[in-house]
Amino acid sequence: MDNKDISQAVISRLPRYHRYLGELKNNNVERISSQELSMLMKVTASQIRQDFNNFGGFGQQGYGYNVEFLYDEIGKILGMDRTHNMIMVGAGNLGQALANYMNFAARGFVFKGIFDSNPDIIGKKVSNMEIMPMSELEDFVIKNDIDIAVLTIPKTGAPDVAERLSKAGIKGIWNFAHVDLNVPDDVQVENVHLSDSLMKLSYNINRYRQENIT
Amino acid sequence: MDNKDISQAVISRLPRYHRYLGELKNNNVERISSQELSMLMKVTASQIRQDFNNFGGFGQQGYGYNVEFLYDEIGKILGMDRTHNMIMVGAGNLGQALANYMNFAARGFVFKGIFDSNPDIIGKKVSNMEIMPMSELEDFVIKNDIDIAVLTIPKTGAPDVAERLSKAGIKGIWNFAHVDLNVPDDVQVENVHLSDSLMKLSYNINRYRQENIT
């Protein structure tokens, strides 16, 4: 409610802080200063302090930051202290690969079901879940308290599925379909456009090549 | 050479322009104004014109932009007019899924080989390629003129593999490993940190939830 609307630029950096702090914690580092962390992460100490202070003071003058405390606090900000129920929509190569990726479960993102429109694969098992038909989508989302739907379907079907999920009360969509989704304000969308990312890499390769013609 | 160093913010938007223009082209739209495109893409017309003008004038006063021409020009900027030879390093779930994803080949990103450190799966076929042992990595990169390596291996092995690839003359690394890679300036890195993306979604879901407690 007293939310100062923290910029997405800051939010985007939080998982990286969380990762570095987790590693420091694993290495039994107890405290770290913004200066030390800045050298490790190759960002400015100023940015680190500004970022953290968006959420209140996590440090102590003259001491720095307690690694474990900071790790936990950033974790809480990112919602790592609660479980998120997920479904996979699309049981193709990518969908199956992600459903089998166990690192998500370790962070509290738990797959509860998987759906596909292809009748030939319905009933087949993926990561201990039977592939369900699309007709059962809304019922399942409501009955199983699903927060997040992962969309790994072709772009043609995605807008329609996104609308169905929104109406069924989904909270977030992790969208791997290569299309922009228009959903109500109460549904958060995070896009992973793999081919966009690959194109960006391609640009940077070609730019470097052109800048360095000898 | 006369490169004005275009900001990564602009570059990040190019693939999205390319996608929208491709769809307009498929719908036989011949011309479009920055105003029309801005409504379609939900960005400002000003930003569109600024972005395009980083690369010189693609439009015509009083007319707008020719869709097919603009699509092709942005494609060229992104390197879509050339083929990129790729290898997959890591033949786990994600690696196999991406290797089978045919959309990349359609855009000129062609997998030439796939590698894994697990002796049990070497020789097995993935997307018509036999999985090769890591010992053959450098030789293969050099002999097959590989531009891009896709890393879908656990984070522990990634820095070492990145260094080997760099020494073998790789141009770009598409990094799915959950670690930051330190490579020389002549190697471009594009990160896809899936769990970071999922954490960001988690944050936005929880923020919305907290802002709307009734």
Added chain:
DNA sequence: TAGATTGTTAATCGATTAACAATC
């Protein structure tokens, strides 16, 4: 020619960095 719309300059906004007083 008149109307439309770009290319580009100027104004604004937001994000990053620097500086330093507060304080542990």
Added chain:
DNA sequence: TAGATTGTTAATCGATTAACAATC
């Protein structure tokens, strides 16, 4: 207490938006 380092304000930098003259 003295030294270290945060929290926070101020300065700078860069990116976005607005405005409009150029021109098709």
